[in-house]
Amino acid sequence: NAGVTQTPKFRILKIGQSMTLQCTQDMNHNYMYWYRQDPGMGLKLIYYSVGAGITDKGEVPNGYNVSRSTTEDFPLRLELAAPSQTSVYFCASSYGPPDGASYNEQFFGPGTRLTVL
Amino acid sequence: QKEVEQNSGPLSVPEGAIASLNCTYSDRGSQSFFWYRQYSGKSPELIMSIYSNGDKEDGRFTAQLNKASQYVSLLIRDSQPSDSATYLCAVNPTTGNQFYFGTGTSLTVIP
Numbered sequence: 001n002a003g004v005t006q007t008p009k010f011r012i013l014k015i016g017q018s019m020t021l022q023c024t025q026d027m028n029h030n031y032m033y034w035y036r037q038d039p040g041m042g043l044k045l046i047y048y049s050v051g052a053g054i055t056d057k058g059e060v061p062n063g064y065n066v067s068r069s070t071t072e073d074f075p076l077r078l079e080l081a082a083p084s085q086t087s088v089y090f091c092a093s094s095y096g097p098p099d100g101a102s103y104n105e106q107f108f109g110p111g112t113r114l115t116v117l
Numbered sequence: 118q119k120e121v122e123q124n125s126g127p128l129s130v131p132e133g134a135i136a137s138l139n140c141t142y143s144d145r146g147s148q149s150f151f152w153y154r155q156y157s158g159k160s161p162e163l164i165m166s167i168y169s170n171g172d173k174e175d176g177r178f179t180a181q182l183n184k185a186s187q188y189v190s191l192l193i194r195d196s197q198p199s200d201s202a203t204y205l206c207a208v209n210p211t212t213g214n215q216f217y218f219g220t221g222t223s224l225t226v227i228p
Binding site: 031033035040041042043044045048050056058059090097098099100101102105106108109110111 | 121123125148149150151159160161162165166167168205207209213215216217218219220221
């Protein structure tokens with residue numbers, strides 16, 4: 001049981017390049033999330049999904065796209081990288097919504113550190 | 118804007134003392150509240166969740182919620198150097214499917 005895995009761990013992009021951050025969970029969770037964390041800041045929600053085929057915007061969706069074709073995978077796409085997207089990206093998953101029930105705890109992946117130059 | 122405010126610290130306490138971390142939120146209808154611990158360079162991990170007014174205890178950790186005053190706090194008793202980390206408060210507002218994080222409080226426990 002690997003939990004939530006993310007690839008790559010580190011990446012440097014040039015302005016205008018594109019890339020996909022991969023996220024996979026093996027816990028059969030329905031909910032999946034993408035967050036970004038800037039230095040010294042909390043996490044900001046980019047997109048989330050409540051199940052395969054269903055996605056919705058979070059606080060900071062501009063410049064990103066997502067898809068959820070399977071329960072396990074939730075890739076995040078950056079189309080035209082900008083320096084403002086330099087951040088650490090965390091993927092998370094949970095069985096249900098964050099209502100405080102122990103079985104709906106969010107589990108986080110190890111993160112992807114992205115630098116755009 | 119769903120605001121969650123935390124004192125960024127840093128907060129320093131001696132080993133064995135009680136560390137007190139505070140968080141306020143703006144959405145009066147918020148339903149559930151979470152404390153995460155994040156070690157430097159690592160991902161957040163859940164410590165406590167609480168959704169009823171009052172105290173909830175789990176080992177050395179106690180979460181306190183006061184919905185009328187819109188604050189939630191985390192007490193760490195008998196603080197250990199291994200508790201040195203950033204503590205993130207998160208709040209689930211009335212909309213339900215997501216929650217909002219504060220900027221975190223950095224805690225250092227001095228041996």
